[in-house]
Amino acid sequence: xxxxxxxxxxxxxxxxxxxxxxAYVRAFNVSSFILPPPLEVWRATVVLMQDPRTYWHIxxxxxxxxxxxxxAVVVGIVFGGLLGKIQTxxxxxxxxxxxxxxxxxxxxxxxxxxxFGFGVTSKIVxxxxxxxxxxxxxxxxxxxxxxxxxxxxxxxxxxxxxxxFVNVELPNSMPFILTGMExxxxxxxxxxxxGEYLGGNQGLGYMAxxxxxxxxxxxxxxxxxxxxxxxLVLYFLVVMLRRFVTPWHESVASGR
Amino acid sequence: xxxxxxxxxxxxKLKGIEQRYKVRNSExxxxxxxxxxxxAGEFLVLLGPSGCGKTTLLRIIAGLLRPTSGxxxxxxxxxxxxxxxxxxxxxxxxxxxxxxxxxxxxxIEDNIALPLKLRGVPKAQRRKRAAxxxxxxxxxxxxxRWPRELSGGMRQRAAIARALSRxxxxxxxxxxxxxxxxMTRDQMNLELQRIWMESGCTVILVTHSxxxxxxxxxxxxxxxxxxxxxxxxxxxxxxxxRTIYAQSTPEFQTHEIELRQxxxxxx
Numbered sequence: 001x002x003x004x005x006x007x008x009x010x011x012x013x014x015x016x017x018x019x020x021x022x023a024y025v026r027a028f029n030v031s032s033f034i035l036p037p038p039l040e041v042w043r044a045t046v047v048l049m050q051d052p053r054t055y056w057h058i059x060x061x062x063x064x065x066x067x068x069x070x071x072a073v074v075v076g077i078v079f080g081g082l083l084g085k086i087q088t089x090x091x092x093x094x095x096x097x098x099x100x101x102x103x104x105x106x107x108x109x110x111x112x113x114x115x116f117g118f119g120v121t122s123k124i125v126x127x128x129x130x131x132x133x134x135x136x137x138x139x140x141x142x143x144x145x146x147x148x149x150x151x152x153x154x155x156x157x158x159x160x161x162x163x164x165f166v167n168v169e170l171p172n173s174m175p176f177i178l179t180g181m182e183x184x185x186x187x188x189x190x191x192x193x194x195g196e197y198l199g200g201n202q203g204l205g206y207m208a209x210x211x212x213x214x215x216x217x218x219x220x221x222x223x224x225x226x227x228x229x230x231x232l233v234l235y236f237l238v239v240m241l242r243r244f245v246t247p248w249h250e251s252v253a254s255g256r
Numbered sequence: 257x258x259x260x261x262x263x264x265x266x267x268x269k270l271k272g273i274e275q276r277y278k279v280r281n282s283e284x285x286x287x288x289x290x291x292x293x294x295x296a297g298e299f300l301v302l303l304g305p306s307g308c309g310k311t312t313l314l315r316i317i318a319g320l321l322r323p324t325s326g327x328x329x330x331x332x333x334x335x336x337x338x339x340x341x342x343x344x345x346x347x348x349x350x351x352x353x354x355x356x357x358x359x360x361x362x363x364i365e366d367n368i369a370l371p372l373k374l375r376g377v378p379k380a381q382r383r384k385r386a387a388x389x390x391x392x393x394x395x396x397x398x399x400x401r402w403p404r405e406l407s408g409g410m411r412q413r414a415a416i417a418r419a420l421s422r423x424x425x426x427x428x429x430x431x432x433x434x435x436x437x438x439m440t441r442d443q444m445n446l447e448l449q450r451i452w453m454e455s456g457c458t459v460i461l462v463t464h465s466x467x468x469x470x471x472x473x474x475x476x477x478x479x480x481x482x483x484x485x486x487x488x489x490x491x492x493x494x495x496x497x498r499t500i501y502a503q504s505t506p507e508f509q510t511h512e513i514e515l516r517q518x519x520x521x522x523x
Contacts, residue, residue: 147357149353149355152357156346159374174361247402248361249361250404
């Protein structure tokens with residue numbers, strides 16, 4: 001499919017979904033408390049956008065997501081690098097790390113709130129813990145997937161461990177790490193919002209709960225719309241990083 | 257555009273080289289009884305049927321593989337002492353592999369100058385040297401390109417430039433032109449002869465092409481099938497620089513036919 005065609009089809013598809021939504025609400029006479037029609041949601045969103053408090057909540061969610069994500073990126077790459085390089089470390093620590101991942105983090109939120117309070121810290125920790133795993137595993141994968149021929153070049157050049165890491169293993173891992181980061185930013189957003197759902201009185205997640213508790217369903221849909229836009233913007237920012245970090249890679253060359 | 261001519265070339269002494277591999281519980285003898293003096297500035301070609309251990313022998317000389325027994329002496333220094341590689345000897349070697357093995361995340365220039373970067377040579381100097389080497393191997397103007405933007409032949413040229421960048425006294429090449437088409441290959445052979453003559457370094461090249469072997473070599477070492485042993489050591493005394501037309505002289509063809517006949521007895 002050509003580029004221009006996809007530019008045209010995506011908005012059409014979106015318009016189609018909105019139309020089906022509208023048609024469904026009208027045909028089955030659905031109550032506004034259950035599913036408000038698209039136009040009402042839009043109006044509620046506009047009202048939300050005119051309220052300065054909304055921007056405060058957006059800012060809080062953005063802060064939690066980005067801070068949690070940043071921590072996940074640093075810790076994920078450092079741990080991934082260590083575990084990828086040191087086999088014994090990976091063997092001993094892996095069961096622990098996987099166990100931590102399998103554990104349902106949502107169940108830990110009350111604990112995080114006890115530990116870190118109702119403020120942004122507990123949400124940042126949650127976002128970081130959830131986003132960390134895909135970044136770490138992808139870093140390990142990237143380091144291990146260095147081509148044999150590339151390793152031999154470094155051996156023939158008598159390069160040390162650090163030189164090999166900086167010049168070969170790390171750049172080789174970058175496309176993998178970026179893929180992990182694309183998953184990670186989505187998970188960090190979810191982590192921050194779920195955290196807000198369950199505790200505290202700020203952020204878009206809290207707003208969603210608050211509007212629902214006030215039976216203001218159309219505003220709740222508006223909050224969800226804002227959340228979706230926030231998530232999309234963050235995701236595409238990470239995707240765009242690829243162009244700058246790995247301009248050499250096929251995924252960039254092919255205009256991904 | 258000259259290669260910094262090494263002050264003095266360096267010869268290699270191989271003594272009693274033997275290589276065994278462990279495959280599950282049994283041991284395989286890959287290479288045995290290799291005793292050879294390679295002269296300073298010589299062009300030696302290793303030829304043999306596949307699986308004869310010619311790549312193994314090259315990897316041993318490159319320090320990528322420690323021989324089960326025997327010794328490699330480069331310019332009077334042992335390559336191995338215990339299980340420790342001699343860094344000074346490793347500095348003398350440049351290796352070109354079957355695949356160019358360029359790093360896709362580095363420009364051609366950065367790939368070529370990587371050995372200098374590892375040595376701590378400043379960036380401006382590396383850039384200058386890379387430009388010289390690009391000119392030498394015939395890819396001037398491609399310094400800022402990514403490897404994926406170059407053809408296979410050009411990538412292999414860049415790999416040769418990389419191997420030459422720290423002025424090795426010894427250039428080791430493992431079927432460097434095996435993946436190239438016949439025409440590009442002929443041209444690369446000519447270029448390699450020129451680079452070798454300009455640089456004055458010692459070259460050891462592995463190939464399975466008899467024509468390539470005769471065209472390039474001062475001496476051809478023919479290895480027997482597994483376990484690889486020294487079968488024939490043949491001096492090729494065709495005048496230099498050799499042209500593509502040298503291949504149609506009776507002298508050239510005699511070398512080629514006699515080597516082929518010997519190879520055929522292995523089959």
